[in-house]
Amino acid sequence: MKLSLHFLLPLLLLSALLCPSSAVLCHPQDKKVLLEIKKAFNDPYVLSSWNPDTDCCHWYCVKCDRTTHRIISLVIITDNKISGPIPPQVGDLPFLQTLIFHKLSNITGPIQPAIAKLKSLKFLWLSWTNISGSVPDFLSQLKNLTFLDLSFNNLTGSIPSSLSLLPNLDAIHLDRNKLTGSIPASFGEFQGSIPNLYLSHNQLTGKIPASLGKLDFNTIDFSRNKLEGDASMLFGSNKTTFLVDLSRNMLEFDLSKVEIPKNLQYLDLNHNRITGSIPVGFTADSNLQFFNVSYNRLCGEIPVGGKLQSFDYSSYFHNKCLCGAPLSSCK
Template sequence: MVTVFRLCFLTLLFFSPVAFSELCNPEDKKVLLQIKKDFKNPYLLASWNPDTDCCQWYCVECHPQTHRITSLLISSSVPDTNLSGPIPPSVGHLPYLETLRFHKLPKLTGPIQPTIANLTKLKELYISWTNISGPVPHSLAQLINLQFLDLSFNNLSGPIPSSLSQLPNLLSLRLDRNKLTGPIPDSFGSFKRSGPSLLLSHNQLSGPIPASLAHIDPQRIDFSRNKLEGDASMLFGRNKTTQMVDVSRNLLAFDLSTVEFPTSLISLDLNHNNITGKIPVGLTAVGFLQGFNVSYNRLCGEIPQGGRLQKFDVDAYFHNKCLCGSPLPNCN
């Protein structure tokens, strides 16, 4: 009898209206259905059925208590996905969104949608591996809660907005693999905290690296494969905690001899520049150096003995003016 009662209770519960009550906020659901419509109902969003709870839809995450949509994560591992066209304006009408991602969507085109600047709770914005184009909007500086901004592997062009330095909580800025031009903004030296990791490689950036970057201490710097000129020594310093620096394949020209490197360095790549001077003895104190390359420069003198500098092969040193000593041939 008890077993029958339990079965009946479970049956009633299963078929009760409470079991089918929708958690998703109706306004959020309306916005999502508009996004789907604007994208011309792609197969990728097939689970977005108006008769079901949108908190259960693919690419969507809701807050466990408020049930407002906090994440919209639209990505595809299929190269020929049929999601195409520009980012819809309706994306900017999800007021509780904390994470927005458009990733590996080669048919996503047009500019970065201006209404994204309305998402004031946004902490993470990823628009990567798409075909969006146009400038990086100045209005992104309005997203003061943003911690991660990734606009890599797109067709963005024009200058980097100096206003991005106004983002007080930014931990990582990725603008690599685009068609950006002009200088690195001098304002980037005024980032709060230690400054975000700066990944700006594979663009067409030019001019000098701002001296103001001496005031920040990013975990990672990648300015490689641009047209940057002059000094890069401000990126280093004995008191910094930077772990990775790559400024390879630029037009940099400065004396390496007097540069003081942080002992926190794990990877240093200076290859294919016009750097002169000697390799500083201080680099032998960098005990965790795993990657190192100073090839294709104009360095001279004996490679300092000690530390990890002899752990790297000839390729890390060759094509310099008169560099010598292990692992290169002995100095005369």
């Protein structure tokens, strides 16, 4: 029996509502901006799916919000065909929450100031590139930022103190750059979230600000810099710190006065100028999985108990007069 047109039209309409896969969802302004970004990057193969005749919500490297259909993610990784500076058009994606340019070795120039317009941005990851210039102060305007990774670049200059104004940061990765100057004292004033701090492999100088002792950081990696003076404020039995790496600096403090956090699992202090002895407290309720105090000026017997004897001699050697297992016995 043939269906009359009277019945057929409602069925067709219902089918269109239930099966909108052929509908164009991409916002036209977002599509225009993405095509400008593709052009600025000289039409690389990785962006070949960015065809103006197709829906940009289906393009590779981008993601649309399921409700608004606005672009919320732009992720381009591992492509040496992409070259040049970061296009300013990235700042014209107003709903962007994630921006990742990772292992793009031919991206050069400074961090694009237009990024400051991305007020919804939560995840900014620009790493393993050849971007240069300073860590920009305008990043402090991105109040929704939860993750900042600018590692493995050629960034120079000092760390802006204004980063402490970001209330939701879980991590700051500025490691493996050419940063100079001191660690900002404002890093002891984070409000809300207390971020993991990764500042290693730079040329930072001066003392670790005493203000950092006020906060309970989960992870601190200041290794391979030129930091001096005291670092004991980073420790404390009342803290929940998981990892501390201060290796290969010029730090000088008395380790015997340090109280180790019970949750601490990774402690690397090698190649400094640390004095005193290893506290007996390091054996009590210790969760240490990695421990290295080699190349310092420690003396006295390595306390027996806990996990201190489970680390081999390389964790202790080249100290002034440290002795006891796993080193030679004390006389």
